[in-house]
Amino acid sequence: MAQGDAGAPQAVDLRAVARAFVEAWRLERRVRSLEDPRLAEGVRRLLGEFEAAGCRLEDPVGTRFVDGVTFEVIGDVPQGASLKVVETIRPAVYIGGQLQVPAQVIIGSEEG
Amino acid sequence: MVNQVNWQRYSIDLGIDLGTTNSAVAACVDGEVETLRNSLNNELTPSAVRVRANGAIDVGQSAYQRLSISPEEVAVEFKRWIGTDDTFKFSSGREMSAVELSAEVLKSLLQTAEHRLGRRPIAAVITVPAAFDLNQCARTEAAAQKAGIQHTVLLQEPIAASLAYGFSADVREGSWLVFDLGGGTLDVALVGVRDGRIEVFDHEGDNFLGGKDVDWVIVEKILLPKLAEQYDIDSWTRENPGRAQELGVLKHLAEDAKIRLSTAEEAFVTIESGHLMLLDDRDDEVSADIRVLRSELEAHAAPWVERAIAVTRRVIDRNPAIRPGSVLLVGGPTNMPIVRRRVAEALGIEVVSGTNPMLAVAEGAAIFAASQPLPAELRKKAVQAPVQEAGTSRTAQVIVSHVNVTDDEETPVGVRVLGGNAAEIEVAAADGSWRSGRLPLNPEGARVVPVALLRNGRNEFRVHAYGSDGASIPLSGETFVVTRGLVAAPPPLSRSIGVVAVDPSGAGRHIVEWLIPKGTPLPARASYEFRTTIALEPGGDIEVIGIYLVEGESPRPERNRQVGRIDITDRDVPRMLPAGSPLEIRLEVSASRLLTAEVFLPVTDQSFKIAITLEAEQPAVADLTRDLLEAQERYDDALPFLSAGDAQVVARRLEEARDLVRSAESGDPDAVQKSLHLLKEVQAKLDEADAQSRQKQALVEADETLGNLRQIVNDMGTNDDRQRADELARRLQQAQQRADVDEVERANALMERQIFEILARHDWIWQQWFEEIASSDGPWKNPMETQRLIREGRQAILRNDSAGLRRATVGLVQNRAGGGGLPFTNVGIRRR
Numbered sequence: 001m002a003q004g005d006a007g008a009p010q011a012v013d014l015r016a017v018a019r020a021f022v023e024a025w026r027l028e029r030r031v032r033s034l035e036d037p038r039l040a041e042g043v044r045r046l047l048g049e050f051e052a053a054g055c056r057l058e059d060p061v062g063t064r065f066v067d068g069v070t071f072e073v074i075g076d077v078p079q080g081a082s083l084k085v086v087e088t089i090r091p092a093v094y095i096g097g098q099l100q101v102p103a104q105v106i107i108g109s110e111e112g
Numbered sequence: 113m114v115n116q117v118n119w120q121r122y123s124i125d126l127g128i129d130l131g132t133t134n135s136a137v138a139a140c141v142d143g144e145v146e147t148l149r150n151s152l153n154n155e156l157t158p159s160a161v162r163v164r165a166n167g168a169i170d171v172g173q174s175a176y177q178r179l180s181i182s183p184e185e186v187a188v189e190f191k192r193w194i195g196t197d198d199t200f201k202f203s204s205g206r207e208m209s210a211v212e213l214s215a216e217v218l219k220s221l222l223q224t225a226e227h228r229l230g231r232r233p234i235a236a237v238i239t240v241p242a243a244f245d246l247n248q249c250a251r252t253e254a255a256a257q258k259a260g261i262q263h264t265v266l267l268q269e270p271i272a273a274s275l276a277y278g279f280s281a282d283v284r285e286g287s288w289l290v291f292d293l294g295g296g297t298l299d300v301a302l303v304g305v306r307d308g309r310i311e312v313f314d315h316e317g318d319n320f321l322g323g324k325d326v327d328w329v330i331v332e333k334i335l336l337p338k339l340a341e342q343y344d345i346d347s348w349t350r351e352n353p354g355r356a357q358e359l360g361v362l363k364h365l366a367e368d369a370k371i372r373l374s375t376a377e378e379a380f381v382t383i384e385s386g387h388l389m390l391l392d393d394r395d396d397e398v399s400a401d402i403r404v405l406r407s408e409l410e411a412h413a414a415p416w417v418e419r420a421i422a423v424t425r426r427v428i429d430r431n432p433a434i435r436p437g438s439v440l441l442v443g444g445p446t447n448m449p450i451v452r453r454r455v456a457e458a459l460g461i462e463v464v465s466g467t468n469p470m471l472a473v474a475e476g477a478a479i480f481a482a483s484q485p486l487p488a489e490l491r492k493k494a495v496q497a498p499v500q501e502a503g504t505s506r507t508a509q510v511i512v513s514h515v516n517v518t519d520d521e522e523t524p525v526g527v528r529v530l531g532g533n534a535a536e537i538e539v540a541a542a543d544g545s546w547r548s549g550r551l552p553l554n555p556e557g558a559r560v561v562p563v564a565l566l567r568n569g570r571n572e573f574r575v576h577a578y579g580s581d582g583a584s585i586p587l588s589g590e591t592f593v594v595t596r597g598l599v600a601a602p603p604p605l606s607r608s609i610g611v612v613a614v615d616p617s618g619a620g621r622h623i624v625e626w627l628i629p630k631g632t633p634l635p636a637r638a639s640y641e642f643r644t645t646i647a648l649e650p651g652g653d654i655e656v657i658g659i660y661l662v663e664g665e666s667p668r669p670e671r672n673r674q675v676g677r678i679d680i681t682d683r684d685v686p687r688m689l690p691a692g693s694p695l696e697i698r699l700e701v702s703a704s705r706l707l708t709a710e711v712f713l714p715v716t717d718q719s720f721k722i723a724i725t726l727e728a729e730q731p732a733v734a735d736l737t738r739d740l741l742e743a744q745e746r747y748d749d750a751l752p753f754l755s756a757g758d759a760q761v762v763a764r765r766l767e768e769a770r771d772l773v774r775s776a777e778s779g780d781p782d783a784v785q786k787s788l789h790l791l792k793e794v795q796a797k798l799d800e801a802d803a804q805s806r807q808k809q810a811l812v813e814a815d816e817t818l819g820n821l822r823q824i825v826n827d828m829g830t831n832d833d834r835q836r837a838d839e840l841a842r843r844l845q846q847a848q849q850r851a852d853v854d855e856v857e858r859a860n861a862l863m864e865r866q867i868f869e870i871l872a873r874h875d876w877i878w879q880q881w882f883e884e885i886a887s888s889d890g891p892w893k894n895p896m897e898t899q900r901l902i903r904e905g906r907q908a909i910l911r912n913d914s915a916g917l918r919r920a921t922v923g924l925v926q927n928r929a930g931g932g933g934l935p936f937t938n939v940g941i942r943r944r
Contacts, residue, residue: 099544
């Protein structure tokens with residue numbers, strides 16, 4: 001263990017943890033199509049460990065899109081009064097109740 | 113550009129009250145709760161299913177009306193036995209389970225919804241009594257699936273009723289009791305609103321107490337005695353299956369009279385032959401007009417009302433710090449004047465029925481449904497939009513005066529910054545999900561900021577202030593909370609879930625290690641590491657690690673209900689699994705109280721699903737009789753340790769249980785479940801008394817063991833033994849001073865082990881043990897093996913082969929069948 005600054009604890013990069021959680025979420029979606037129960041079980045457990053550690057995914061599909069809300073919008077925001085998230089490219093990740101990675105979403109209007 | 117957005121629903125459409133007697137369906141339409149009327153324009157649909165001779169199925173009013181004419185074609189009250197494997201056999205020959213019957217009622221309610229809403233519902237919130245166990249919840253969900261509901265969320269009835277109450281009465285704070293008396297069940301919940309959030313603080317229920325019991329009181333205490341004055345009807349009893357139809361007719365009439373007596377002082381019950389000829393034991397046709405007075409009904413129903421009040425009082429007494437301001441009455445039977453009067457008198461709390469007592473549960477379920485998102489797989493992929501990288505949206509804003517609770521999605525917040533020369537403010541959601549952007553303050557340092565409430569429930573914000581140079585100004589009192597809507601707190605787990613394990617104190621007993629305690633908010637997940645107590649070796653003798661999940665509250669495994677089990681044997685593992693290997697038990701209980709569980713063995717990287725027992729215990733009647741006798745004996749023993757009040761309760765329950773066991777012996781299936789339930793209640797009370805007597809016993813035993821240990825150490829111990837014995841004596845003394853019975857028992861077990869270890873150093877004691885065991889009657893797991901071991905032991909004695917003698921003795925001990933049919937065999941895990 002040849003650590004330089006042995007006394008100082010290293011700060012955990014929460015964003016990196018959040019990104020790892022997103023990757024686990026993507027993995028879960030891919031594994032779903034393989035229909036391999038053992039693999040699916042392992043990935044589910046992986047997601048469970050993130051959750052147990054205080055990480056939370058939020059899929060904003062269906063929520064209102066209001067000015068000021070923290071999303072990364074893919075594509076254009078259509079004109080119109082009532083805008084909603086119609087598709088999630090990447091979910092938001094909260095760790096300890098704090099947003100670490102904002103959701104990537106597609107916005108649509110109710111009127112179409 | 114996104115075009116043609118095909119709008120899907122994002123929340124659950126419906127709330128369903130699947131009741132014992134009546135069911136109802138409600139929906140949130142444009143923010144308003146609406147109970148949906150069926151094709152007969154009724155808000156309530158009787159939970160009745162008729163199968164005609166030609167196999168056609170009717171549900172609801174038409175089925176229910178048929179009950180008095182041809183009860184053999186109609187099933188009712190199946191919610192009461194939804195946990196069991198019983199079926200209803202229709203005269204057409206068709207047999208249906210409670211799940212199938214419930215599914216028929218649900219289908220009928222879905223049709224109503226489809227007709228009224230113009231679309232086929234795919235998801236629903238269905239209410240269940242708080243007292244329902246996991247198995248009953250699972251069966252309710254199975255019924256929903258059978259009816260074509262793809263996504264079901266189960267919600268406890270008192271929470272639903274509270275939501276309806278909070279919603280219509282605009283209650284914002286305080287606490288109250290929900291007294292929900294249905295056809296077959298009683299649910300009492302202590303509920304309160306904090307920050308606009310409805311929480312259940314505590315609840316208790318009785319799955320076998322409802323309006324139906326009053327119907328039977330009318331039949332057995334009023335109608336039958338009056339008929340007996342004119343007719344020979346000795347065979348007309350509930351226990352006689354041959355008279356089930358006649359009794360069914362009377363009960364139907366009794367229910368009708370009960371409802372009329374809620375508003376009238378007297379009611380007439382007209383008994384006459386319809387489709388079914390009513391004949392007495394001399395084959396005379398029975399017909400009578402019987403006058404029933406409300407006062408008469410109330411006199412007979414009083415013990416039943418008092419039982420319901422006792423449940424309510426228990427909830428109040430358990431929570432002395434919470435003083436409920438009112439009692440909300442829910443359910444048809446609360447329309448009875450005696451219920452309203454006695455509840456108000458006995459509890460001294462104002463009785464409220466701000467909502468329609470028959471519809472509150474369905475309406476509350478609909479309110480809850482509107483807040484429940486549909487799972488992603490049920491939302492259609494609506495848009496195929498071109499995906500391209502684009503800029504991140506950004507924004508920001510600030511605060512001082514605001515409403516605490518609102519149903520709006522946006523609320524104006526007045527912010528004023530005093531001192532510090534602030535020029536701009538920004539309000540941001542504390543979790544980072546929203547920002548107002550920087551906004552200039554007016555010359556007075558104030559500004560009104562529209563704040564977005566993105567979440568149902570709690571929305572926490574923080575105000576930031578900046579000077580004209582853009583530098584951040586530190587603030588105090590900068591956080592605030594606005595609650596959007598009244599939302600239900602997560603439903604709590606109604607009974608603790610645990611696993612049966614070997615007592616780590618080494619006493620060889622089985623104990624329950626609790627994994628998820630009662631009251632844990634759902635959904636809940638838990639993972640616990642245990643150690644195996646035996647080794648598994650592929651190809652070895654059949655060794656088994658038995659893992660049992662139980663639900664309940666008793667420290668004794670057998671007093672709880674077994675909900676799941678798995679045996680892991682040496683055939684299941686690919687390689688040696690030594691004793692002491694880690695073994696993880698993982699549990700998940702969904703918000704609808706559906707339990708899934710698995711065991712994970714890290715050494716072999718294997719997972720095993722624990723089979724969840726869906727069958728309710730259906731005890732043999734002989735077992736019930738035995739349990740009753742045992743409970744009676746235990747009661748006699750425990751009497752000195754019971755408080756006067758408890759003694760009275762137990763005596764009364766035993767009395768009721770005796771009657772029920774008699775009915776069960778005559779073949780009444782309802783009585784089997786009821787008496788089982790009552791006996792469990794009695795046993796739990798007696799366990800409390802046992803704990804006190806156990807305390808005394810443990811102290812005496814430990815003192816005796818210490819005496820023996822000292823004697824043996826003096827006679828044949830070493831200095832080390834003496835030191836160890838002194839240590840244990842000190843440990844025992846401290847435990848006795850603290851009156852810590854568990855610790856006393858542990859110290860006792862350790863002293864016994866030391867005695868064994870000292871003795872075991874001597875060959876003569878092994879010979880003595882061997883002779884004792886070999887000459888005993890067992891019983892043995894494998895008698896052939898016993899013969900072999902006895903032969904080997906005798907040869908070892910002749911050869912002076914002490915190792916051989918020990919092997920044979922240990923073999924005999926292990927071959928002795930432990931406990932003789934204990935319900936938990938081969939328990940092979942202990943806490944890490």
